[in-house]
Amino acid sequence: MKAGIGKVFSYLRFSDPRQAAGSSADRQLAYAATWAAKQGMELDATLTLKDEGLSAYHQRHVTQGALGVFLRAIEDGRIASGSVLVVEGLDRLSRAEPIQAQAQLAQIINAGITVVTASDGREYNRASLKAQPMDLVYSLLVMIRAHEESDTKSKRVKAAIRRQCEGWMAGSFRGLIRNGKDPQWLRWSEQGWELVPERVSAVRRALELYQQGLGAGRAAKVMHEEGYELSSWGVSGQQVYRLIKLPALRGAKRLAVDGEAYMLEEYYPRILSDAEWAELQHLAGQRHRRRGAGEIPGIITGIGLTYCGYCGTALVAQNIMHRRREDGSLSDGHRRLHCTSYSKRGGCSASGSCSVVPIERALINFCSDQLNLQRLLQVGDDGQGIRQQLVVARAAVEKITKQLGKITEALLDDDSGAAPIAFIRKARELETQQVIAEQKVVQLEYGLAAVSGTSQPAQAERWEELSELVCTDDYTAREKVRQLVMDTFERIVIYMRGLDPDGRKGQFIDVQLLSRTGQQRLIQIDRRSGEWVSSEDWD
Template sequence: MESRKAYSYIRFSSPDQARGDSYRRQRAAAEAYCAAKGLELVDSEEYRFFDKGRSAYKGEHLGDMGQLARFLRHVRDETIPKGSVLIVESLDRLSRAEVWDALPRFLDILNQGIDIYTSSDDTLYTAKFDAQQLILSIFNMSRAHNESSLKADRVGKVWRRKQDDAREFGKALGAACPYWIRYVNGAYELIPERVKVVKDIFRLAENGYGHRVIAKKLNEAGIPVFGSNRRNSTGLWGGSSCAKILSNRALIGEYQPTGLEDDGSGVKRTKRGEPVSNFFPAVLSEEEFYSAQAARDSRRISKSSKQSADFNVWQGIAKCVKCGGPMHLVNKGAPPKGGKYLRCYVSSKGACPSKLIRFDICQIVFKEMLAKINSISLVKNTQSDLNRELNTINSKIGEIQNRQKELKDQVLSMGGRIPSMLVSTMAVLEDKLAEYRVLQNKLHLDIGEQRITSKDDFFARLDLVSYEGRSRANALVKRLHIVVEMERREDDAVFRIRDAGGFLFSIIYDNDNHISYWGNSKDAHALITAHGDEIAFLKSLPELAVGENDLFDLAREVAGLERLYKDILSKK
């Protein structure tokens, strides 16, 4: 006669239990019971039910990924036959929820023909339970829930007290700290080798590398991932690991108290009050932190994800003048018949008549464009510092606006009742926002005053060869909100440069490899003249003999006519 089958369910929820004897103890008890009762303990991979780090109090083991949920599915589809035995250490392994939530689940298992054996008190529960046994099970489940509830309440109060001490006195929280910090003799100190890794991650992010590429570089260099093997069994860096570090404000010394709150739709981790500044030893300055965020934002806005060894400087910037679609880099093979081109994405689908534009022409035009916009930061440290300051201010303005939105939502949820603390917080935010706006405007003016006067000197110092240099140039153009509309015509290729304020200037590259310009403002005309490009500008109007002021006025009128012509075409 075939022996009854038994299945062991093992669960523990805390790292301390993982380090201890919990698994071995629960496993040994199951084996001993099966040996004593002549049961077959099913031990194949498919029928091992082990929930590591899942809380029965929160019901995590019953989620789609929980092993107890998988066991119940096997019972319902009769993969696990009736008459089998489920072995657990105690009923609290199954549930620490409220009795009226836990009891139906307990009874459901029994009614499916599965017996439940608890090794801690050597009790076998069956579908033929009597009243005394039912009362005992209710008592055990009630005790388990109350213990978990009291424990959660005690732990919550301890943490709130620690958070209050951290906010009021700057007192360290203990060993619970970021991976690049250690707790020694009641204080925090940086771990030098991990600080170096963090700074490398931020340097790569600022140079335009995405999360996955950064992770790949760290793995190739043999740098061990932060954290324990329990959290990351591969020991390798992943994109999410890098993303979490790049967004962690503890790197600039901030500590954000949090706690679990029930908002009616479930228990969620929420912020408790404003962040505590200068709590952890800082790894980065605010400028370093926010410069990386600006680079990440520019990638997010342009939706760039693929990265090649030769970064495409036009990525997320180039648009088709005819349909507005993005221009993508395509490789037609080796010259002379082949070569690299920019092609309208819509054209590649047969829905736009625009032509391919040679990529070598586009490369030349990109350099010329950089010389006409606020790109001196690519070769001059003072300008780079100004841009870093501006990135910091822009990010802080964004954070304040997000916080104001959160407070607004809180006010609406209170039905119009506004606590005095909320009013004072909103007032402080308004003052900070006004202060940052003033600084923002000043930085824009300071950056605008630093122009490229010698184009030859700028080109000599400009790096558009290395991946990092090309990525920096691309990120700068995106931060300036510049878009280039391009078109290949019969005799030339036209590149129309615009920013958020409208048309700036055009660059025309003709079939004789000659470059000419159309400017749309006195500033653009003055810069073209200062770079020695006025002859090129005049050559675009060879039949006209006009003075400098007349030339500017004419250029402005031509640009206006150009826009009018496009408007007429769009209405046909």
């Protein structure tokens, strides 16, 4: 749209797309064409301003629709002064609060554009409103009535949805609740919700790739190559990221009505059991779930689990890529494991660096043995360790809540009207702590559910299956083993020169393994062969 000679534009809006099937749209377009012809102006048929299914009450036609584009074009000077905008009525322009609706009308008129309402033939521009000021009052009354109608309708709709939600939770209602977006792997029929097989397959594939350790973007790329679609517009990383958080996977519908949250259990057909959902949320809550960085992603580094046994600081990997061989591979010695405290002269005198290859090789071989893995993953205390952490975390939430309650009461009792700044800061600090503490409780609850639902370990085959591919630096295989490490271990402590660095010649590397079920093992690794030569319980 270029500024120049004024043109006539027609704007149509329907809050329900089904309204567009009627004759009002044809009527308005015919009116706009006739009006333009009588005035000797050109009706711009190339620019169709139409918002179907966008609410003027919630201003979505401005934030997401054609009217918003038109208003921005006015601001940018791309709509010529002297142009005309034909609408069915002022309520088509806005049903927002009157002062906001009046401001939008004023924005259009102040740009030298005339607004014509087809329903009553009125014209609104600066000249006409100056000559007939009561027309401005009339426009305001129309906007007040339009807002009140929409506000009343909105309240009735919300009340109806609230009753339906409460009925569902009480077991007295089992119908369709029209609120929010429903998953695209479902469709509504006379019999209720039905799963869409091809979409369910795509969902399962997305979850499978995520659980293998692929990031959302990479998972979406793989799915696209394999021909999967999560929605009518395909598949994207953002969709995968949002998917793993949807309670609809376990059959629940989450919605909010006027700030009040509802969780409607068993509203949809399930894709995941409660145990599978808990395990997925446990994974989602893990830090460092992004894909490994670099050409050779680390298996034990970059995941927040691996530490120096001498000083307790994190261990990091360094791949010396400029030392690559002619075939592009790296020698074992050029893939290093560093103690951050030692490299930054932070006080660790015993560690330094070593090749990460023998540790990776030994760990994979150790976990490829079914007996070793079973011993690591057995829930010896039936999740008692996590239960104790959960008790402590819940107590922390309760303590913070009580402190916050006391401060709130003090602020409410203050009649001066000027609350001390220190109190306000403390309240905000406690609110932040409360959110963090509540998140920790949720993650521990998911962790406990995942541990409680753990079946007898049968993952050794996966470790063995991937071990050969890892040796060839297969990227995807390394990502999968990386995820297995996160699934299996809570902490990995490495003694690069053995438990007693001064008493040995450095032939062995000692590694302390703490599993997610609370089991601890110490393995001794030959740094030359990469074979683990002994293991024992660690008390």
